[in-house]
Amino acid sequence: MTDSNAPRTFVLTLGCPDRTGIVAAISGFIAEIGGWITEAAYHSDATSGWFFTRQAVRADSVQLPIDEIRARFAAVAAELGPATDWRLTDTGETKSVVLLVSKDSHCLTDLLSRAERGELPAQISAVVGNHLDLEPLTTRFGVPFHHVSFPAGDPDGKTAAFEQLRQIVDTHAPEAIVLARFMQILPPDLCAAWQGRAINIHHSFLPSFIGARPYHQAFDRGVKLIGATCHYVTADLDAGPIIEQDVGRISHEQTPTDMVRQGRDIETLVLSRGVRWHLEDRVLVHGRKTVVFA
Known part of the structure; x- marks a missing residue:
């Protein structure tokens, strides 16, 4: 059983080698598909040289199915480097x-x-x-x-x-x-x-x-x-x-x-x-x- 009153969101998590322009690439993509970011968190780890983020986007702000969003974002992730590890989930899908x-x-x-x-x-x-x-x-x-x-x-x-x-x-x-x-x-x-x-x-x-x-x-x-x-x-x-x-x-x-x-x-x-x-x-x-x- 889950909270039926919680707003449905798409959650993007990502880790990749740190460099300039990562946040701009991610936020630019979300803006391009009409996404309304409701939560964003970032961490740059100086020891490992790795960057981490979690982004929550209102599902009703995006007029695309999640599989298409994944397919489009794959190109962005590829630009961030072959070691990029990312995931996009839908809180509307019961886990x-x-x-x-x-x-x-x-x-x-x-x-x-x-x-x-x-x-x-x-x-x-x-x-x-x-x-x-x-x-x-x-x-x-x-x-x-x-x-x-x-x-x-x-x-x-x-x-x-x-x-x-x-x-x-x-x-x-x-x-x-x-x-x-x-x-x-x-x-x-x-x-x-x-x-x-x-x-x-x-x-x-x-x-x-x-x-x-x-x-x-x-x-x-x-x-x-x-x-x-x-x-x-x-x-x-x-x-x-x-x-x-x-x-x-x-x-x-x-x-x-x-x-x-x-x-x-x-x-x-x-x-x-x-x-x-x-x-x-x-x-x-x-x-x-x-x-x-x-």
Whole structure:
């Protein structure tokens, strides 16, 4: 479910080697097709020598179908250089999201609730769990639940399970595959197939305390801040480009259980922000880093 009152826009995102004249080329093209810009953001990265932008244009100001706009803009992008990476999307087209879960319900509950309230610009098409615990919660929201069992200690069985997972997910052609506390490590082939679409919430302020039980790791180190990280999934565990992070202060009086409880609140907020920004085309990936026009 999405906000039906939100104005329909065309969103252009672009990254290219930095030089003079980029903004003029883009704004000139938009003016030429009659586009009314409602939002524009820019970033020039001096370290990488790369330029980034996100432009939102009122759809009703342009009397051309989006495919024709793409075809025309391709010539502009070519002028900006062969390495130019760009995308044009239509907020009037419903995006699909698939959630992957295990047993923890806090991130799932939050995302399902936000989607039902129209706070996510997408439809949650399905939830896939490697346990059955969250099926009743999912179906209460009217979302299909699929169970895929991952047998422990059985490599062949696990490979088959990931293939089943791939088939279910790809059926929905999702804009985002969200690992909402999905306690399985995606194999490299799935990381590659879902590159730039698979989003994970790690219950730690990366790059510290990667892997399992990060709150217990943090407790053992006596940290004063705990946090959560929303990032894209890559074949390197918990090392993908970071979309969003947040932290909360703790004291020596708090136990690992207290930290887990406080951390869940941070996780839900960080994940929902990261997923929303991704769906709104506000996240541009360049190498191991992101530019987020939030």
